[in-house]
Amino acid sequence: MRANGRQRRTECGIPWRPLALVGLGTAAGLAVYRRRRASPRWRLLEQQGASDGDGRGAQRRAVVLGAGFGGLTCAIELAHRFADDPRTEVLLVDRHNYHLFTPLLYHAATGLVEPSHITYPVRAIARRHGFLFRESAVQALDLERRQVQTDDGPIAYDALVVALGSQTNFFGLSSVAQHALRLKEVPDAVAIRNRIIDAFERAELEPDPERRRALLTFLVVGAGATGVELVGAIHGYIFSALLDEYPGVRPQEIRIVLAEAAPEILRGLDRELAAHALREFSARGVEVRTSTPVRRVTPEGAELGDGEWLPCATVIWTAGIEPVGLVRGLPGEHARDGRVRVERDLSLPGHPEVYVIGDAAHCQLAPDAPALPPNAPVAMEEGRHAARNIWRRWQGQATLPFHYQSKGELISLGRHQAIADVYGVKLQGLPAWLVWRAYYLSRLVGFKNRLAVALDWSFAYFWRRDTARLEPQPLATAGSVPHEAACTAHE
Ligand SMILES: Cc1cc2nc3c(=O)[nH]c(=O)nc-3n(C[C@H](O)[C@H](O)[C@H](O)COP(=O)(O)OP(=O)(O)OC[C@H]3O[C@@H](n4cnc5c(N)ncnc54)[C@H](O)[C@@H]3O)c2cc1C
Incomplete structure (x- = not known):
């Protein structure tokens, strides 16, 4: 563009036209990149109009309940295994539309990290990996009719993974x-x-x-x-x-x-x-x-x-956790803590199409072995394994027993102190604290959250922690006080 025979320039003397072209090119490149980042399977689902999770276009559906550590891992693994199979729909259901990184919850409770930095939108993960998501509270499970009742209506399934986690156990007090x-x-x-x-x-x-x-x-x-x-x-x-x-x-x-x-x-x-x-x-x-x-x-x-x-x-x-009422209501044997006993392949006894994983499952690797502890690595491994077994069943193959090898424990004590037992190597004090921080930072979902938490920690370390009283947001209130009510109403 020329004005009065001369090319128009910005105040810094840069010509406008090349600058505009660079800007447009960058925007177009970013748009293509964002589009490419969505999995091919997601685009297929969008084309089929099945992205509302109603099953149009799909012939069979795997439904995963709970977008915590177990459920999210399971949905991602299922989406990858069925990436080339447009007949199979993978649907994840949770009452929240975010995944919560519980290991840093107490940092949010003590001004070390911003609460929003330990949550990650499930829809962004669903889009990237190619599965569907629905934000609904599960109210009942009808194993005979193979249906899940939610506050937004029923969902039919061909395979079901129950990963609804646990709730605080007050032992009747x-x-x-x-x-x-x-x-x-x-x-x-x-x-x-x-x-x-x-x-x-x-x-x-x-x-x-x-x-x-x-x-x-x-x-x-x-x-x-x-x-x-x-x-x-x-x-x-x-x-x-x-x-x-x-x-x-x-x-x-x-x-x-x-x-x-x-x-x-x-x-x-x-x-x-x-x-x-x-x-x-x-x-x-x-x-x-x-x-x-x-x-x-x-x-x-x-x-x-x-x-x-x-x-x-x-x-x-x-002082304790117990499974949510929906899990307590599942048929079969339950352990003293209420967790439902699962087969070695993680399926519910008598229901090979239903898998129970994570905090909800009482899983023993041998008859006289203690049950696996309720923690995030166990839930994630079980999620991956349940997905593998669903895939095998639908390929006409036998399911496989679950195996698990604990990698150890990391516990922060605050003030540059932690204790760690990693692959049998025992650490305490500052080295354990550094390992703790590095490990949990690497486990956070999403680069933005990792960066945000790293900045929160640095800010708290070199300057000061946040001591402002946080006003409970409408969403927060809905999840906190009525959480109990929600459990009673839905389970
Ligand atoms: C404060 C805290 C700190 C922890 N720290 C660690 C740690 O450092 N390391 C570690 O390994 N483990 C830790 N854990 C334990 C770990 O969080 C759990 O073992 C793990 O989350 C279990 O995974 P899950 O998939 O079974 O359940 P969760 O991750 O709890 O997920 C359950 C999901 O189900 C959803 N849900 C529940 N009911 C319904 C319903 N009716 N309808 C729809 N959705 C529903 C929930 O919203 C949630 O998203 C910690 C737990 C807490 C509470």
Whole structure:
């Protein structure tokens, strides 16, 4: 383009026309790249008009319930195995449209990461790998008619994978269910963070020493991996961030208690590593009370097993999990913890077309072996294996038994401390902490989340943690308080 015989230029002297061409070329290239990134199978589904998950164009359908670690891995594996088969539809169903990275949930609860940075939209993953997704809450399973009832209507299936995870187990203690906080979903993490910040805000204004003491006492119940990591993070949050911002609160007023009903913490872990965690906590002044069950919780405090009353405004329950009601209602034998016993190929006994995986499944690799623990690597391996067996059945081949070899444990204690048992190599202190951070950063779903969490951590490390009270969002509220209601209503 010329004006007055001269090429028009930007203020920096760059000619407009080549600049516009470069801009247009980049935009077009990006558009093509984005289009290419969607799998060929996805484009096929779009052309067939089957992307709403109603089965048009497909002759058989594998339905996966739950977009957690097990379900998501299973749906991706199924989509890859049936990538060249347009007759087969893979449909993933979850009540949330995001995948939650639970191992960093307690970082969201203690101002180390932004809650939105540990969730990832499932539809983006579905598009990339070529499966369908539906955001619906599952209400019932009709195994005879091969149908799943959801709040958006029924879904028929030819193969079903139940990966609905677990919920907090309060062991029938209604006062605990009513007054203690839990840590299972994003809104729970926001609620914990807000409760800790509220306690400091109120303590600043509270003249009565007894009342201040209760406000500044934090009780975590359950010394499994989640409870131990949470206690370490709460200690870090208080001592490296909140005390600086609340000058009216003195460090001596803080009391952090970890109560465990069993005689030891971190059951199942190497004893030397567990002892390191105990030493570390005692050096920081965290009270670890073993053989101390919590019997009752009120807004004022908690009653411990020996009748002792602990005044405290914050009680967080991490003492156990149980399968959701839908899983408890499945036919067949259930273990004492409610998980349904599955065959060696992960199918539900008597229903070779139904697979149960992850926290919902009680899977023993040998008759006298202990059940596999409810954790993310087990759920993911089971998800991959269930997909493989569905594929084999539909190829007319026999299904294969599941095998699993644990790679170890990584547990952060906060403040540059962690314990790790990786392939039998035991680490503690700073090296374990670095391994922990590197491992979980690499396991996060999506480059954007990895970058965001790395920045959150760096920001918290070199500058300060976030101490702003987060207003519960409508979505968060819908998932937190009514979570229980949802479980009752749907299961
Ligand atoms: C705070 C915390 C920290 C953890 N840290 C670790 C760790 O560091 N390492 C580790 O290995 N494991 C950890 N775990 C355990 C790990 O998260 C679970 O073992 C794993 O998520 C189990 O996978 P899953 O697929 O069975 O279930 P989940 O990952 O829980 O997924 C279940 C899915 O089902 C969906 N769902 C449930 N009910 C319905 C319904 N009615 N309708 C529709 N959708 C439904 C849920 O929304 C969810 O997306 C942690 C767990 C928690 C809570």
